Amino acid sequence: MIQNIQIRELTPRHLRQSCSNCSLRELCLPIGLNPEEMQELDAIITQARPIKRGEALYRAGEPFKSLFAIRVGFFKASVISEDGREQVTGFHMSGELMGMDAISSDFHTCDAIALEDSEVCELPFGEIEELAGDVPLLQRHLYKVMSREIVRDHGVMLLLGNMKAEERLAAFLLNLSQRFAIRGYSSTSFHLRMTREEIGSYLGLKLETVSRTLSKFQDQGFIKVQNRLIEIIDGDSLKKLLSNCQGE
Amino acid sequence: MIQNIQIRELTPRHLRQSCSNCSLRELCLPIGLNPEEMQELDAIITQARPIKRGEALYRAGEPFKSLFAIRVGFFKASVISEDGREQVTGFHMSGELMGMDAISSDFHTCDAIALEDSEVCELPFGEIEELAGDVPLLQRHLYKVMSREIVRDHGVMLLLGNMKAEERLAAFLLNLSQRFAIRGYSSTSFHLRMTREEIGSYLGLKLETVSRTLSKFQDQGFIKVQNRLIEIIDGDSLKKLLSNCQGE
DNA sequence: TATTTTATCTGATCTAGATCAATCTTTATT
DNA sequence: AATAAAGATTGATCTAGATCAGATAAAATA
Numbered sequence: 001m002i003q004n005i006q007i008r009e010l011t012p013r014h015l016r017q018s019c020s021n022c023s024l025r026e027l028c029l030p031i032g033l034n035p036e037e038m039q040e041l042d043a044i045i046t047q048a049r050p051i052k053r054g055e056a057l058y059r060a061g062e063p064f065k066s067l068f069a070i071r072v073g074f075f076k077a078s079v080i081s082e083d084g085r086e087q088v089t090g091f092h093m094s095g096e097l098m099g100m101d102a103i104s105s106d107f108h109t110c111d112a113i114a115l116e117d118s119e120v121c122e123l124p125f126g127e128i129e130e131l132a133g134d135v136p137l138l139q140r141h142l143y144k145v146m147s148r149e150i151v152r153d154h155g156v157m158l159l160l161g162n163m164k165a166e167e168r169l170a171a172f173l174l175n176l177s178q179r180f181a182i183r184g185y186s187s188t189s190f191h192l193r194m195t196r197e198e199i200g201s202y203l204g205l206k207l208e209t210v211s212r213t214l215s216k217f218q219d220q221g222f223i224k225v226q227n228r229l230i231e232i233i234d235g236d237s238l239k240k241l242l243s244n245c246q247g248e
Numbered sequence: 249m250i251q252n253i254q255i256r257e258l259t260p261r262h263l264r265q266s267c268s269n270c271s272l273r274e275l276c277l278p279i280g281l282n283p284e285e286m287q288e289l290d291a292i293i294t295q296a297r298p299i300k301r302g303e304a305l306y307r308a309g310e311p312f313k314s315l316f317a318i319r320v321g322f323f324k325a326s327v328i329s330e331d332g333r334e335q336v337t338g339f340h341m342s343g344e345l346m347g348m349d350a351i352s353s354d355f356h357t358c359d360a361i362a363l364e365d366s367e368v369c370e371l372p373f374g375e376i377e378e379l380a381g382d383v384p385l386l387q388r389h390l391y392k393v394m395s396r397e398i399v400r401d402h403g404v405m406l407l408l409g410n411m412k413a414e415e416r417l418a419a420f421l422l423n424l425s426q427r428f429a430i431r432g433y434s435s436t437s438f439h440l441r442m443t444r445e446e447i448g449s450y451l452g453l454k455l456e457t458v459s460r461t462l463s464k465f466q467d468q469g470f471i472k473v474q475n476r477l478i479e480i481i482d483g484d485s486l487k488k489l490l491s492n493c494q495g496e
Numbered sequence: 497t498a499t500t501t502t503a504t505c506t507g508a509t510c511t512a513g514a515t516c517a518a519t520c521t522t523t524a525t526t
Numbered sequence: 527a528a529t530a531a532a533g534a535t536t537g538a539t540c541t542a543g544a545t546c547a548g549a550t551a552a553a554a555t556a
Binding site for chain 1: 392
């Protein structure tokens, strides 16, 4: 299903809910490591770092040192073209890993901006890499996470290249809904952390089109919009919009 | 520069031109391994496999076993949505690695179709992964290659989300040009392996728009088009089109 | 070589979404 | 609380690119 393409899977909650301190274990790399390996991992990870809303976790051009696991919060990632146009490449929430684009060149290639007060764990890549050499499960997990990012990106390409405004918005809302659900939040009522303009940038639309389309969905009884609060009234109709997007 | 965003770097030619048989060494992973490591790598890689034009190297849904290094030839990668719409996610040429999207789920998520008679080396991922655990340089290289794919995808998102038809075509032509140049082919005269429709799918345009825009470039004296043969007459003007794409 | 089939080009028209513009609402700041 | 700034909505208009349609041209096949 189209709306699944960009979804990141997470480990079931029961596997990570018991941990209270920041660690890879409970977040992005919750794999079957033995206690000893776990300890090595924990030793690498620095204490959770708070990022205030509006602050940058990193910016394009900065030297790459670490990946970041989002402990709590919400980020946007975006590339800025030389002429100043912003393309939001993704929205990221708790349990997700950011910064993988920087591995290739040792410099960050996008900005990561907190859209709400957040906390991240810093994972020094050199050390993670070294440990991964000794811990096959960790190594494999890193490959999987990167691969998942590639798959997600392909889903966005499909969206940008083939879908029309309503389909894009429907896919976007359903994707957010699912990701909130996975994290134990309501899938039918949630707060958008980003502006209409940022949604538009992500979806390849202008903010006016985003606004109009949300209003239209509301008029059709699919959702209820109160500024940034979204209530999904009729998710099936949204899903139908997606499967209806016949190209033939 | 926008047109560089999707470019894959390759190792300088002198590092790989001496090898005649198919190997990672000369292709996608030309890193400073010692002779012993080299041998282990070679042992893993199966003999070059020919893929005829039009044939699939793999298809979405097939179980994942190996990555593929393109030895010679040209491929398109595409995802097909349930309703049958194709989105070309990339064109790949010699020296590039395909199939990384499949690591995340152990199934291929896109089709890889040869656009000319090609040859690939199969890299059984399980074995590569195992060797990577013992050979840090190989491990690091795999991370880098995957990261580069993510960066490339972000470039395509920028193109699809922000650029207009002329800019997209200019970026596309310049990107091909550079990639041919890196491989020792002419950067100013090359044969398109794909149809106008496939170009359109990649760039988020209809084939008619691709055709019209190529004609327009020809009228402006930027390029010469003879069916699939492209001659770049005035590359600077194409580049200017890209830097001119002011969004403010 | 003749004959399909497939790909490309070009023109005419249409439309989804952009752009321009004004108002309204929420949030931040004093 | 008052004011300023930022974000969101809604309407009117415009346009880049889609769609429809027909004409060529190239490539595949008989």
